[in-house]
Every structure is written in structure tokens, then in C-alpha cells.
Amino acid sequence: MKTLTEFEKFVIEQKGTERPFSGEYVDHDAAGLYRCKKCLAPLYKSEHKFNAHCGWPAFDNEIPGAVDRTLDADGQRVEITCHQCGGHLGHVFEGERLTPNNIRHCVNSVSMVFEATPSEPNTADEYESTQLEQATFGAGCFWCVEAIFAALNGVVKVQSGYAGGEQKHANYDAVCSGRTGHAEVVHITFDPAVVTFDELLEVLFKSHNPTTLNQQGNDKGPQYRSVVFAHTAEQVDKTNKMISSLQEAKVWNDPIVTEVSAFETFYPAENYHNDYFAKHGEQPYCQMVVKPKFEKFKSLFADKLKR
Template sequence: MTDSLQTIYLGGGCFWCTEAVYVQVRGVVDVESGYSNGHLPNPTYELVCTGTSGHNEVVRLVYDPAVISTREVLEVFFVIHDPTSLNRQGADTGTQYRSGIYFTTPEQQAVALEVMAEMAASGVYSRPLVTELLPVHNYAAAEPYHQDYFERNPNQGYCMAVAAPKVAKFRKTFARLQKD
């Protein structure tokens, strides 16, 4: 690993699902479920679920750019969720499930703008992207029971119905990026 690890925050619906994928990505050295880009510091799950805090369910990714590029991190992101669905991913609805990229460097912002423009121009999606692209703000880690949720509860109904298919899609689409 290099000494220049990067951190980016991604909102792709329920953080359990997003975390379940990224813990398997080579070059990602830490994944934490949390809340970002709301107007209150240190929100709780209960408060975020009301939709009044403005926070998004996100994962904080710490990755080694010598192993995986920001572009590759974002390519995975755009495959494992629907970036055209406003404030919703599947049956999960509310502003806390919005598609979002929350960057920590100008370089991450530039790469995200490039990838989003390519995705929009590619015709892959029949609707426009609604992914917000903002600097990270007011991040707080989610409660301990949300961390590693899929790994600890693989047979839970939601995990089997929603998270497991996203993990399978990642494995099929990005075999080259899987951890050994």
C-alpha cells in the first residue's frame, strides 16, 4: 500500500448493500457505513429515516489509488445502483437513499464529472442521471449494528433479496477487481 490513501463517500441506496460490495473490492482498505451531507452534526439512524436531517446513507471508502483508481471505484458504483432514480433505490424511498458522490479532493470531483458525462452520453440509461456530486459535509459513522451488516446477516431477508444480488452483479461484472 502507498502512503497516499484516498477517501470518498458514496450514496447508492441502503448502505448495507453498498458496503457489502465494496468490502470485496481490491484496493479498498476500509469501508464504513454512515450518514453525510445533511444539515445536522452526528445524526442517528432514527433521525435520518425521518428525512428531516437531510443526510444520505453512504459508505466511507478508504482506498489505495495505486491498486484501484477513483474511476474504477466509480465504475463499480454506477453498476451496483440506479443513478437515475431520485430519492429511491428499489423499495427504499426517501432522500436518505439518493444517489450521491461526496468527494474529498478536486481530482475526485474531476474524475466523477468525467465518468458521469460518459455514463450520460453512453445511452446505458434511458433516463437522466440524478446523482448529486458535492464535497462531503457533516459525515457521521452509522451505529455499530449497521457496520458489516451483510457479512453478519447474510440470510436475513433484505440481505438475500437486495444486497446479495448487488454483490453477485459486482462479482460477475468486475471479476478483475475482486479481492483474492
């Protein structure tokens, strides 16, 4: 389960309420799936959402079996909670005639995380699958990590950026200060018919040291932490399973400290960071840090590289 912030704990575990019109999903209208922030269980589809002008996200339906109802102690309202983990979502109201379904799930934005419907690939002729997936990893400086994953067969796109912080914006200078809580990450779009998420995880764990907290080599700070931002509950399960297997195999003497969190928002890095190693391979940092890692990666995964 995701490690919650203090405010998330207040709402989800202590049954608090966020201020009206303050949540990020109040006017959200993208196509996709709303999941429980705490356990990633699917709760609502985007087609269930409507604008009730009430200050909180509103839904007039739910995924069957996803939501439990309990009468508040004062008998005035009906609380709704995640069936899987019991996390507080909000309250449900009937008889308002706002939609044909005549029901309104009034949900705190902070209780949910949104998973967008994957876009259609731009390279349909190259890949057999028409359903691309995404993965988001942090493993130190994103110049290194981007170069590695961009070379993998089945990876359609890799973009450097920032994720995992509490601030609603991110840029390189702010993230490097270590005060925003964001990590340097790569946002990967891949074809699961060519390369699986498990294979991406294998590359991730063999291309950095997951036992050093907030550090990769001489790069130190929370922005360089080892982290997997999972897009689905399945990705959470697969990541935790791989970490357990690596721990049991004693691949490293020290315990793995890789963070596993629910993906929320990705902030693309400034344009000059994209394809940095490819464009600036002679730069001293690239020669001393990126190139040795990249050469090691190529020797380990020669059969998985793009031709």
C-alpha cells in the same frame, strides 16, 4: 460547483457574515487543507491557522494566488474572496501584531470545507502506497453498498454512515425519517496504487440505478439518494466527466440524477450496521435485496475482487 444552502448563499454570494463563535472551524486545529466551499479551490493550509480569539477562523498566510483582495465600498475594510469563483470569504487585517506575519485573514467557517491530511495506513506491509485516499458514496441502503466496496482489491476500509445533511448530528432513526437531509453513505479508504478513484466510480455506477431520484428499488426517501461527496476538486472533475460519458453513451434511458457535492462531515453509523451483510446474510432483506446485487457485482468485477 457545490449546491449551496440558503445560509451559504447569504455568506458566500451575498457577502454576509456568520455570527461570531458559531462556525465549526473557529477552534479547529486538525492538520489538513481548507478549501472554498463553493468551488473546492485550496485556500489555506492548517499551518496558516492561529487562534485570534476573534470569533472566526484566522489565518496569517494563504496559498499563493488563492485569495483576492478588494476594498469595501465604504473604504473601511478589505474584503477577501476566492480567486477561482469569487466567493466571499471574509476580510483581511494588517498591523495587529498577532503573529510574526502581522496579518489576519478573518474567514467565515461556512465559506470553507476542510480536507484532513490522510492518515498513515495500518496495513503498510500489504499495500505499496503509503498515502491512502478517501471516497464517500451514497447509492441506496448502505448495507448493499458496503458489501460491494469491501470486496474490492485495494480497498482498505469501508464504513457505513451518514453525510450531506444540515443537522450537526445523525443517527439511523433520525436519518430514516428523511428530515435531517443526510444520505446513507459508505466512507471508503483506498490505496490509489491498487484501485483508482475512476475504478471506484465505475463500480458505483454499475451497482445502482443513478436515474431514480431519492430511491433505490423499494427504498424511498432522500436518505437513499445517489450522491458522490467529493474530497478534492479532482474527484469533482472525475465524477462529472464520468456522468457526462454515461449520459452520452445512453447507458440508461432516463437522465442521471446523481448529486455531486463537496465532502464536509461523515457521521459513522451505529456499530450494528458495520459488515451487516457478512454477519446477517440470511436475513430476509439481505437475501432478497443485498445478495442479488452482490452476486451481480461479483460477476461484473471478478478481476478486481480480493483473493
